[in-house]
Amino acid sequence: MNGAAPAKAGFRLRSFEFRREREASWRELEDLVKRVEKRGLQRLDAHELQRLPTLYRSVLSSLSVARAISLDKNVTQYLEALSSRAYFAIYCRRRFLGHTMLAFFRETFPQSLRRIRWAFLLATSVFLLGVTAGFVLTEDDPTRFYSFVDEGMAGPRGPDSSREDLMEVLYTKEDSASALTSFATFLFTHNARIGLLCFAVGFVAGVPVLLVLFANGTMLGAMWAIHAAKGLGGDFIAWVLPHGVTELLAVIICGAAGLSMGYGLVFPGRFRRLDNLAIRGRHAGSLAVGAVFLFFVAALIEGVFRQLVTDVPVRVAVITATLALWVAYFTLAGRGARLGQNDPAEHLFAAAGASAAMGPEPERVAR
Amino acid sequence: MTPASDLDGRRLSLMTPEEVPLVFELAPFGSRITAFVIDLVIITMAVLLIVTVAVEALKGAIADLDKGSAEIIGAIVDLSIFLIWNFYFIVTELRWQGRTIGKRIAGIRVIARDGGPLSADLVFARNLTRDLEMLIPLLAILEPKVIGLEDPGLLALCWLWLGIIALMPLANRYRARAGDLVAGTLVVSAPTEQLLPDLIASRVAVQTKPGTVGSPTDLGASDVAAIVPQSERYPFQPEQLDTYGIRELQILEDVLRRYPDQIDSELLETIADRIKKKIDWSAPDGMAFDAHDFLRAFYAAQRARLEHKLLFGQRQERKVR
Numbered sequence: 001m002n003g004a005a006p007a008k009a010g011f012r013l014r015s016f017e018f019r020r021e022r023e024a025s026w027r028e029l030e031d032l033v034k035r036v037e038k039r040g041l042q043r044l045d046a047h048e049l050q051r052l053p054t055l056y057r058s059v060l061s062s063l064s065v066a067r068a069i070s071l072d073k074n075v076t077q078y079l080e081a082l083s084s085r086a087y088f089a090i091y092c093r094r095r096f097l098g099h100t101m102l103a104f105f106r107e108t109f110p111q112s113l114r115r116i117r118w119a120f121l122l123a124t125s126v127f128l129l130g131v132t133a134g135f136v137l138t139e140d141d142p143t144r145f146y147s148f149v150d151e152g153m154a155g156p157r158g159p160d161s162s163r164e165d166l167m168e169v170l171y172t173k174e175d176s177a178s179a180l181t182s183f184a185t186f187l188f189t190h191n192a193r194i195g196l197l198c199f200a201v202g203f204v205a206g207v208p209v210l211l212v213l214f215a216n217g218t219m220l221g222a223m224w225a226i227h228a229a230k231g232l233g234g235d236f237i238a239w240v241l242p243h244g245v246t247e248l249l250a251v252i253i254c255g256a257a258g259l260s261m262g263y264g265l266v267f268p269g270r271f272r273r274l275d276n277l278a279i280r281g282r283h284a285g286s287l288a289v290g291a292v293f294l295f296f297v298a299a300l301i302e303g304v305f306r307q308l309v310t311d312v313p314v315r316v317a318v319i320t321a322t323l324a325l326w327v328a329y330f331t332l333a334g335r336g337a338r339l340g341q342n343d344p345a346e347h348l349f350a351a352a353g354a355s356a357a358m359g360p361e362p363e364r365v366a367r
Numbered sequence: 368m369t370p371a372s373d374l375d376g377r378r379l380s381l382m383t384p385e386e387v388p389l390v391f392e393l394a395p396f397g398s399r400i401t402a403f404v405i406d407l408v409i410i411t412m413a414v415l416l417i418v419t420v421a422v423e424a425l426k427g428a429i430a431d432l433d434k435g436s437a438e439i440i441g442a443i444v445d446l447s448i449f450l451i452w453n454f455y456f457i458v459t460e461l462r463w464q465g466r467t468i469g470k471r472i473a474g475i476r477v478i479a480r481d482g483g484p485l486s487a488d489l490v491f492a493r494n495l496t497r498d499l500e501m502l503i504p505l506l507a508i509l510e511p512k513v514i515g516l517e518d519p520g521l522l523a524l525c526w527l528w529l530g531i532i533a534l535m536p537l538a539n540r541y542r543a544r545a546g547d548l549v550a551g552t553l554v555v556s557a558p559t560e561q562l563l564p565d566l567i568a569s570r571v572a573v574q575t576k577p578g579t580v581g582s583p584t585d586l587g588a589s590d591v592a593a594i595v596p597q598s599e600r601y602p603f604q605p606e607q608l609d610t611y612g613i614r615e616l617q618i619l620e621d622v623l624r625r626y627p628d629q630i631d632s633e634l635l636e637t638i639a640d641r642i643k644k645k646i647d648w649s650a651p652d653g654m655a656f657d658a659h660d661f662l663r664a665f666y667a668a669q670r671a672r673l674e675h676k677l678l679f680g681q682r683q684e685r686k687v688r
Contacts (some may be wrong), residue, residue: 013671014678016567026562060387069677071670073617074563074624081560084389088476091384092464092484100461100487108488261549274539278480278551285492285550292453 015070022062029055030082036089056086107334109290112283113253114330116260123256126210127248130217131224138225148215148222157223163230170232170239171310209258216251238315243302245322250294257284257291374540379553381482389482391555393542394475399554405469410455417447456494461487466557476557480541485552493550566623567667600654601664607646608672612685616673619666626659635659 032052035043044052063079070076113120134148142159157166220240227236264280265273301318309315373380373388380388421444459467465477465485477493479485536542541553622630622638639658642665643649650656676683 013567013667013674015670015674016565019565023562030562057385060383060385064387069674071613071616071673071677072565073620074560075565077558078560078562080390081558083387084391085557085559087383087389087482088464088478091482092478097458097461104487112488274541274548275551277548281492281549281551282486282488285490285495286488288495289457289487289491 015066015072015075018062018065018069019072019075022058025055025058026062026079026082029059029086033082033085033089037085041089041093052086053090056083056090059083059086104286104290105293105333108286110330110333110335112286112290113256115283116256116287119260119263120252120256123209123213123252123259127213127217127252127255130214130219131221132217133214134218134221134223135225135228136221137218138222139229142226142229145222145226148218157226159226159229161226161230163232166227166230166232167235170235207262209255209262213252213255220248235312238312238319242305242315242318242322243298245319245326246294246301247298249326250291250298253287253291253294257287260284377542379555381478383482391478391553394473394554394556396536396542398473398475398556402467402469402473402475405472406456406459406467407469409468410451413451413455414448417451418444453495456497457490460485460490460494465490465552470554474557474559475554477547477552477554480551480553489550489552491550493546493552496546496549563624566620566663567670601661601668602651603646603648603665603668605672607648608669610646610687611642611669612683612687613673614685616666616669619662619669623662623666632658635662638662 028051032044032048032055036052041049059079060083063076063083066072066076066079138145138148138159145159223240224233224236227233261277261280261284264276268276271279301322305318309318373382377393379391379393381391382388421440424440456467460477463471470476477485477490479489532545535548536544539548541547543553547553619638622635626632626635635658639661642662673683
């Protein structure tokens with residue numbers, strides 16, 4: 001083709017020839033990608049699986065060529081779209097929920113909590129501070145009880161309740177477990193919502209989280225105080241903690257996740273602010289979902305177990321057992337394993353590493 | 368966390384491990400809202416279905432005066448509503464890598480800002496903030512008392528806060544809502560472009576084999592040969608092809624692809640007239656002039672010329688004034 005006779009060159013256009021040569025492989029890839037998008041990678045047979053990466057690379061190279069030589073907009077747009085679809089089909093493969101969940105509870109969840117242990121300790125202390133404040137203030141002047149606990153929550157319990165009324169709440173035995181399922185579910189959904197809220201407000205620099213934690217603490221403290229005033233302090237603890245260990249842990253975890261996110265936003269360290277928020281946000285999100293699971297366990301204990309077993313020693317045994325279980329789980333689980341591939345920060349730190357090319361995931365390279 | 372990606376205006380370019388940048392367009396707000404509404408409808412339908420089934424079951428239970436099973440059914444309903452509301456987005460985005468049913472229909476998808484896979488923690492983080500963004504605003508508007516905001520000062524503060532959350536997508540360069548910022552994700556358009564016949568080739572295919580407007584691979588040698596007389600009927604001089612640039616060429620491509628379905632021949636005539644005047648072209652004597660054929664021939668010649676220049680490193684973006 002030369003400039004003198006471009007009019008005759010129509011059928012000898014490079015972009016035309018280029019398309020003619022490569023189009024079959026584009027169509028083949030398009031067909032494969034369509035099937036992967038519908039049914040997943042595992043539905044391709046061995047031959048097709050082998051073809052997929054080859055075709056993908058050839059289409060990527062077609063895209064580079066097209067960008068350089070072709071002015072046919074439809075072709076370039078088609079190749080752009082096809083390449084990105086293929087990219088996602090290959091690198092962002094469909095997740096199996098079962099595997100994800102298993103890996104999550106075995107590694108990600110405890111690892112994420114250990115990662116933010118300082119936020120966790122802070123959240124715990126703020127909560128305990130709340131408990132102490134509630135307890136001391138209510139003991140000092142029982143009428144303050146209602147400034148900490150709203151009436152719906154308090155039910156029949158109050159500073160003026162008799163010892164017998166309080167005893168009745170603590171030791172009522174129900175015949176039918178089924179009557180309590182609904183109640184447990186309500187508690188679960190209610191508490192889990194509070195927990196998720198606690199996480200969600202975290203990215204406003206963490207202040208609301210501290211307030212929510214403190215307020216929850218004072219509520220517990222105030223309740224405890226009115227029971228203690230009637231000589232039922234120990235009984236109250238034995239009543240509230242069998243499920244409380246798990247539930248309070250979940251609240252504190254959500255709070256800690258929120259705090260860590262707030263901290264990340266205020267002090268971004270060596271990352272850009274939004275990037276740092278993203279790194280911490282992902283961990284915090286895992287923790288919040290893990291906490292929902294803890295709330296579920298707590299609701300099970302509360303709904304099924306608490307009202308059926310009224311023996312103080314058994315209750316104490318359950319408290320000890322759950323406490324030991326969670327301490328062991330969060331300190332030991334997933335310790336040996338390499339930080340999961342779910343871990344975004346790890347990819348950053350591994351920056352530009354040669355290792356990533358080996359794995360099925362694309363490398364996250366720092367430029 | 369964007370080390371491997373780069374945002375330029377509304378387009379995000381993302382480096383693949385093969386070192387070829389892929390370009391993504393941030394999803395327009397309209398598509399995002401459409402997708403969300405569709406997903407919302409699906410959630411509502413699922414909840415309604417569960418409640419209807421439960422009510423049917425309850426009728427039986429009440430008839431038997433069986434309080435226990437009624438309670439259990441109530442518990443199941445509560446639990447399923449909670450799980451569907453909170454986990455629909457999480458499960459669908461994990462399962463189909465950022466394409467919930469609504470997003471698929473709207474032609475958009477969620478991607479990680481660095482182009483990596485959507486892992487569980489990322490999807491969790493992105494979706495858990497949704498309650499804060501959607502549910503609480505709705506509650507605040509409908510029932511201020513539910514969230515304990517009778518105090519006008521606090522209520523005003525709450526509105527301010529909601530305003531900030533609502534405007535957040537407008538205020539950051541990723542157009543991301545709060546949940547996307549927390550997780551480091553983006554919503555991008557995920558078009559599925561069709562590969563249309565090459566305009567240069569189908570010009571022949573249309574004429575020689577009506578009804579088989581297919582891919583140019585179908586072209587035999589005889590078809591290609593047919594181009595020559597066609598392009599000789601509308602000859603162009605090189606200097607006539609130096610006027611227009613890539614932008615005009617691609618607009619012409621759009622016009623030709625939309626003819627005859629969306630564009631009538633009158634418009635083609637107008638365009639052809641303008642081009643003829645601009646490049647100073649006149650039909651050889653005694654030749655029947657057809658606007659469509661002329662534009663096809665002009666497109667082919669112009670593309671050849673511009674691509675030829677491109678090879679020599681001259682990229683002529685626009686027409687010469």
